[in-house]
Amino acid sequence: MRILKSHPLLKLLNGYLIDSPQPANISYLWNFGSLLALCLVIQIVTGVTLAMHYTPSVLEAFNSVEHIMRDVNNGWLVRYLHANTASAFFFLVYLHIGRGLYYGSYKSPRTLTWAIGTVILIVMMATAFLGYVLPYGQMSLWGATVITNLMSAIPWIGQDIVEFIWGGFSVNNATLNRFFALHFLLPFVLAALALMHLIAMHDTVGSGNPLGISGNYDRLPFAPYFIFKDLVTIFIFFIVLSIFVFFMPNALGDSENYVMANPMQTPPAIVPEWYLLPFYAILRSIPNKLLGVIAMFAAILALMVMPITDLSKLRGVQFRPLSKVAFYIFVANFLVLMQIGAKHVETPFIEFGQISTVLYFAYFFVIVPVVSLIENSLVELATKK
Amino acid sequence: MLARTVSRSVPFRGIARQSLNRASTRASSSAAGAESASSPFHLTVTASVATAVAVGSAAYLYGQEAFASTPAEEGLHPTNYPWEHAKWNKTFDHAALRRGFQVYREVCASCHSLTRVPWRSFVGVMHTVDEMKAMAEENEYDTEPNDQGEIEKRPGKLSDYIPAPYKNEEAARAANGGALPPDLSLIVKGRHGGCNYIFSLLTGYPDEPPAGATVQEGMNFNPYFPGTAIAMGRVLFDGVVEYEDGTPATTSQMAKDVVEFLNWAAEPEMDDRKKMGVKAIALLTGLFAVSVWVKRYKWSPIKTRKIVYSPPVSRR
Numbered sequence: 001m002r003i004l005k006s007h008p009l010l011k012l013l014n015g016y017l018i019d020s021p022q023p024a025n026i027s028y029l030w031n032f033g034s035l036l037a038l039c040l041v042i043q044i045v046t047g048v049t050l051a052m053h054y055t056p057s058v059l060e061a062f063n064s065v066e067h068i069m070r071d072v073n074n075g076w077l078v079r080y081l082h083a084n085t086a087s088a089f090f091f092l093v094y095l096h097i098g099r100g101l102y103y104g105s106y107k108s109p110r111t112l113t114w115a116i117g118t119v120i121l122i123v124m125m126a127t128a129f130l131g132y133v134l135p136y137g138q139m140s141l142w143g144a145t146v147i148t149n150l151m152s153a154i155p156w157i158g159q160d161i162v163e164f165i166w167g168g169f170s171v172n173n174a175t176l177n178r179f180f181a182l183h184f185l186l187p188f189v190l191a192a193l194a195l196m197h198l199i200a201m202h203d204t205v206g207s208g209n210p211l212g213i214s215g216n217y218d219r220l221p222f223a224p225y226f227i228f229k230d231l232v233t234i235f236i237f238f239i240v241l242s243i244f245v246f247f248m249p250n251a252l253g254d255s256e257n258y259v260m261a262n263p264m265q266t267p268p269a270i271v272p273e274w275y276l277l278p279f280y281a282i283l284r285s286i287p288n289k290l291l292g293v294i295a296m297f298a299a300i301l302a303l304m305v306m307p308i309t310d311l312s313k314l315r316g317v318q319f320r321p322l323s324k325v326a327f328y329i330f331v332a333n334f335l336v337l338m339q340i341g342a343k344h345v346e347t348p349f350i351e352f353g354q355i356s357t358v359l360y361f362a363y364f365f366v367i368v369p370v371v372s373l374i375e376n377s378l379v380e381l382a383t384k385k
Numbered sequence: 386m387l388a389r390t391v392s393r394s395v396p397f398r399g400i401a402r403q404s405l406n407r408a409s410t411r412a413s414s415s416a417a418g419a420e421s422a423s424s425p426f427h428l429t430v431t432a433s434v435a436t437a438v439a440v441g442s443a444a445y446l447y448g449q450e451a452f453a454s455t456p457a458e459e460g461l462h463p464t465n466y467p468w469e470h471a472k473w474n475k476t477f478d479h480a481a482l483r484r485g486f487q488v489y490r491e492v493c494a495s496c497h498s499l500t501r502v503p504w505r506s507f508v509g510v511m512h513t514v515d516e517m518k519a520m521a522e523e524n525e526y527d528t529e530p531n532d533q534g535e536i537e538k539r540p541g542k543l544s545d546y547i548p549a550p551y552k553n554e555e556a557a558r559a560a561n562g563g564a565l566p567p568d569l570s571l572i573v574k575g576r577h578g579g580c581n582y583i584f585s586l587l588t589g590y591p592d593e594p595p596a597g598a599t600v601q602e603g604m605n606f607n608p609y610f611p612g613t614a615i616a617m618g619r620v621l622f623d624g625v626v627e628y629e630d631g632t633p634a635t636t637s638q639m640a641k642d643v644v645e646f647l648n649w650a651a652e653p654e655m656d657d658r659k660k661m662g663v664k665a666i667a668l669l670t671g672l673f674a675v676s677v678w679v680k681r682y683k684w685s686p687i688k689t690r691k692i693v694y695s696p697p698v699s700r701r
Contacts, residue, residue: 024687066501066570066571069654070501070506070653070654076654076658077658077661220687224683225683225684225687228676228679228680228683228684229680229684231676231679231680232673232676232677232680234676235669235672235673235676236673238665238669239666239669239670239673242662242665242666242669243662243666245662246658246659246661246662246663246665246666247473247658247659247662249658250574255574255575255576255577255579256575256577258571258574258575258651259571259575268459268611328439332439
């Protein structure tokens with residue numbers, strides 16, 4: 001027997017990346033998984049390299065980042081790669097989730113994969129937030145202040161929790177140090193979760209496919225077919241990433257973060273990075289602080305209910321025109337929320353934010369179950385003798 | 386008629402007869418199938434146009450800079466100038482950098498520090514080693530403590546950083562009526578609008594504040610500055626600097642040169658970055674082309690295979 005199939009470790013590799021049979025009809029939308037794995041690898045490699053030159057101290061953090069940018073050989077490249085791959089990571093993960101929503105990837109028997117995926121999204125957001133604090137520019141400090149202060153909404157013990165997180169009475173050196181430690185730790189947790197995500201999918205029924213039927217009728221081995229298919233999008237990804245890194249490295253960042261953190265001066269506007277804006281918009285749409293915080297976390301966790309609220313008998317929306325419309329409205333609404341998250345809190349953005357927030361939650365809890373029931377009935381009517 | 390086409394497509398007569406009965410019930414579903422199958426091109430075009438419109442409008446909406454502050458807080462938005470060095474295939478104009486440094490040294494440096502820029506970084510960019518050594522030596526720096534623990538003064542070296550005009554923040558504020566002149570090392574990256582903002586600010590001082598505008602004692606009116614009241618007065622006037630290369634030193638020329646110089650101070654790696662970027666894109670495009678070819682090569686048997694349904698031979 002080939003060593004690939006008998007060796008205790010190599011046979012795992014074989015089972016996942018070489019002989020692993022994949023449905024022949026999966027489209028390029030199934031390439032996001034490999035791209036996300038690549039993102040995680042880039043982030044860990046560049047991140048560990050940055051950590052070799054970074055100083056987690058409120059006095060030196062900003063200077064050490066500038067030292068990386070100016071004095072470390074190709075340090076600017078490593079840092080710009082790290083910052084822009086973070087954005088790419090979220091861009092791709094949103095597409096990956098969108099693919100999952102469209103093709104019903106959350107439906108049984110892949111619910112565990114979906115649930116782990118939601119946890120991955122949460123850990124990713126935490127990691128990105130912690131990482132954004134590290135350069136210790138103005139937006140780092142004030143973003144950290146705003147987000148950690150959210151915990152103070154918890155009744156009775158909120159303020160104690162916030163001070164526990166800070167390790168003091170405001171964002172300070174202890175906060176920065178623990179954020180650095182956690183930012184170093186979480187990517188490895190993320191890697192473990194990603195592996196669990198893979199195992200959960202691989203050891204149930206494997207990838208779904210655009211038709212929403214069993215993939216067992218026609219499968220192809222991973223190598224060479226899907227290795228070379230993944231490679232195509234990997235190069236597209238690298239080209240797009242290069243355009244950002246080499247020609248507009250700060251296009252996605254806020255210029256406020258090139259000003260050293262100053263606890264005595266609040267910047268005119270505190271805005272998170274673009275990928276957190278939809279959830280920031282939801283937070284700000286709720287007038288009550290505690291309810292706003294709950295809504296923001298619920299907005300992410302809402303993904304978890306998809307396997308329950310999607311009552312459709314068909315997997316995916318490709319043969320369900322009403323759901324298709326609902327899906328695209330959801331996507332558009334998500335983009336609207338992203339816009340509103342960056343706006344000043346004033347009319348009409350408050351009202352639009354509230355409408356969009358309602359629509360966001362309505363998709364998960366009302367639109368999906370109702371529309372899927374309607375479509376089930378229509379299918380039954382049409383197929384009844 | 387549809388029923389007939391359905392039955393004709395089934396090759397075996399026996400099955401055809403069976404399916405004739407079923408065909409009428411299936412007619413509704415196959416009618417829809419036939420319609421959509423007849424115009425896949427039309428569908429593709431519609432879908433592509435819809436996607437393009439959706440992506441385009443999203444890009445239009447999101448591509449615009451997001452403003453989280455009210456217009457009054459932000460100040461007047463600077464004009465977009467066609468900065469030559471900002472183009473993807475252009476480098477800094479190194480003669481302009483040299484002029485810009487002269488403007489910085491003779492005008493800005495009396496109040497603004499440039500602490501992240503060492504003398505050595507100018508070498509090979511806009512000055513020679515000897516020029517920079519001479520310039521560094523004009524400044525005094527503290528030595529390490531000597532054997533007696535005394536700190537003495539020594540002339541500057543290439544590895545030293547440009548000295549700040551004030552000892553500390555308090556001294557800077559005291560000399561400027563309470564306002565702190567910001568360090569200029571990162572000013573282009575650290576302000577919304579970057580080069581456009583700095584240029585507009587430097588050239589945007591009106592002779593008189595507009596009617597109705599209240600300007601505090603010791604402050605100046607500048608519409609581009611957030612809040613419009615800026616402690617810095619207008620500093621660039623025609624001919625305030627005499628360029629060593631003979632370029633006429635108009636206000637806008639000096640502003641343009643110093644902005645480009647400050648951009649270099651903020652992003653000294655820009656020329657290398659763009660050069661590396663061109664290489665990266667060229668290599669990756671080649672690799673992408675090869676990967677498309679290999680993918681198609683590997684997949685062509687799959688894409689061109691014919692799947693035939695051979696029904697069991699019917700019993701006579």
